[in-house]
Amino acid sequence: MPDSSPPPPAPTADIGTPPRRPVRSFVLRGGRMGTGQQRALAELGPRFVLPYQPSPLALPQVFGRQAPCILEIGFGMGDATAQVAAAMPGHDFIGVEVHEAGVGALLKRIGEGGLANLRIVQHDAVEVLRDMVVPGTLAGVHLWFPDPWHKKRHHKRRIVQPAFVALVASRLAPGGYLHCATDWQPYAEQMLEVLAAEPALRNTAEGYAPKPAWRPQTKFETRGLKLGHGVWDLLFQRPPADAA
Numbered sequence: 001m002p003d004s005s006p007p008p009p010a011p012t013a014d015i016g017t018p019p020r021r022p023v024r025s026f027v028l029r030g031g032r033m034g035t036g037q038q039r040a041l042a043e044l045g046p047r048f049v050l051p052y053q054p055s056p057l058a059l060p061q062v063f064g065r066q067a068p069c070i071l072e073i074g075f076g077m078g079d080a081t082a083q084v085a086a087a088m089p090g091h092d093f094i095g096v097e098v099h100e101a102g103v104g105a106l107l108k109r110i111g112e113g114g115l116a117n118l119r120i121v122q123h124d125a126v127e128v129l130r131d132m133v134v135p136g137t138l139a140g141v142h143l144w145f146p147d148p149w150h151k152k153r154h155h156k157r158r159i160v161q162p163a164f165v166a167l168v169a170s171r172l173a174p175g176g177y178l179h180c181a182t183d184w185q186p187y188a189e190q191m192l193e194v195l196a197a198e199p200a201l202r203n204t205a206e207g208y209a210p211k212p213a214w215r216p217q218t219k220f221e222t223r224g225l226k227l228g229h230g231v232w233d234l235l236f237q238r239p240p241a242d243a244a
């Protein structure tokens, strides 16, 4: 996982495009930006925000070095993202978030912490994975507390679906991992079922994984804990090349 040495990139088959649905979030929708976040957007955005592009990113050029890269989907206000990037200076991070106030908040943290190993893409993470990430290259993908969409009629909006998991698996390097967490038990059960059914991944635990010590408590998780929710972590891995 994060402490393991970077596996060599290996090409994998492109599994195509998961069915698209509008990106919606009921949690941060309508959030407003403070002046510090607006200033960070204006001053740091040009350097740290990568525009969406329909072609793969050259990561060594983006970060100016060769290092294992971890992509986070839906970082919210970015508190946990910044903490992990600061704790793991040997890794590079790409945070993907659609919500502009979150982008401003994380940029502010990048400035405060001098986090040279972190970049942001403000776009739909499915399209970023599909279009901007070379297959077989990511050391890890973090999906921490995606929108749970409690109502049954909204379950189709949940990001964890078979085609999405196949897309993530195709972008992982051998030995790369997908780490999901949720505070909503029915979604945790869906995640476990969908991830276990993806042939390119294997569970590193028996069922749910213990919360890794390196995963910070996120803002959304804190909110759930205050409401008395439980937390479920799932840690799946693309087998290393010699074990495949």
Ligand SMILES: C[S@@+](CC[C@H](N)C(=O)[O-])C[C@H]1O[C@@H](n2cnc3c(N)ncnc32)[C@H](O)[C@@H]1O
Binding pocket: 023, 024, 025, 027, 028, 073, 074, 075, 076, 077, 096, 097, 098, 099, 102, 123, 124, 125, 126, 144, 145, 146, 147, 148, 159, 218, 219, 220, 221
């Ligand atoms: C429930 S919040 C959790 C935020 C953060 N991970 C946390 O734990 O505090 C989910 C976040 O995912 C973002 N999001 C939802 N769908 C997305 C997508 N397709 N691409 C990028 N971000 C997305 C939302 O804007 C929202 O900020």
